[in-house]
Ligand code: AMP
Ligand code: ZN
């Protein structure tokens with residue numbers, strides 16, 4: 001790891017969603033990897049905060065709020081990163097609760113389809129977390145992991161490829177929120193809305209639509225993509241006058257190729273987000 005200059009990883013997942021390290025362990029790893037800035041962006045939950053904020057205040061690490069919301073557009077899954085809202089925001093908390101309910105229902109639909117395909121799993125077998133269910137998001141990676149444990153498939157990837165990936169026989173999208181309403185809600189909470197990993201949006205019409213929506217930024221730097229691929233998104237974002245964010249999408253041992261800090265933003269970009277975050281925290285206090 002490179003020492004001596006400012007790097008901030010703005011995309012990672014903890015045990016509050018589908019990562020394998022707790023929020024505090026992520027903070028420890030960020031420091032070990034010489035990161036100066038961080039945002040923990042769990043899927044549809046902010047339960048890593050405020051424990052993570054309290055822990056970061058005892059260290060030199062600058063932590064800002066973050067989340068990765070799931071949304072749908074033209075029947076395609078789209079991920080939207082939000083930053084810099086207050087972790088006390090009732091608007092964000094209420095939206096997370098709606099996502100929690102949506103997921104409980106959606107996961108039950110997937111489990112029913114798996115049972116019909118002679119691969120029964122109980123909700124308990126899927127939830128291997130010790131966190132209370134309201135603080136912890138259960139996603140398809142948990143279902144995939146439980147399928148491996150039961151011997152239905154040999155790898156999590158096989159579970160997605162054969163059964164629970166989009167369009168596969170045991171997949172259910174369930175109910176969902178649109179990209180437009182997600183952006184609107186983030187803005188109501190005075191947060192910044194960012195297109196996550198645009199490289200993964202394969203449908204060009206979806207991408208075209210996203211680029212006309214009132215986002216504040218785009219994730220131009222992303223762990224799994226090379227310099228040229230990043231440059232393309234940076235250019236598109238700059239043309240729109242958007243913030244260019246970046247991060248590793250670290251999930252711990254379930255995605256071992258994505259290491260915390262292998263994609264990052266510089267100090268200037270981080271301070272823009274951090275100033276926004278600090279201003280929102282002040283507003284909530286006053
Ligand atoms: P969920 O939000 O519960 O629908 O789960 C989405 C997560 O599952 C994504 O963030 C990925 O980590 C993982 N995932 C989705 N599709 C695939 C796939 N085809 N192969 C591997 N992992 C996938
Ligand atoms: Zn994930």
Ligand code: FE
Nearest residue numbers: 068079196197
């Ligand atoms: Fe994502």
Ligand code: FE
Nearest residue numbers: 011013068249
């Ligand atoms: Fe992610």
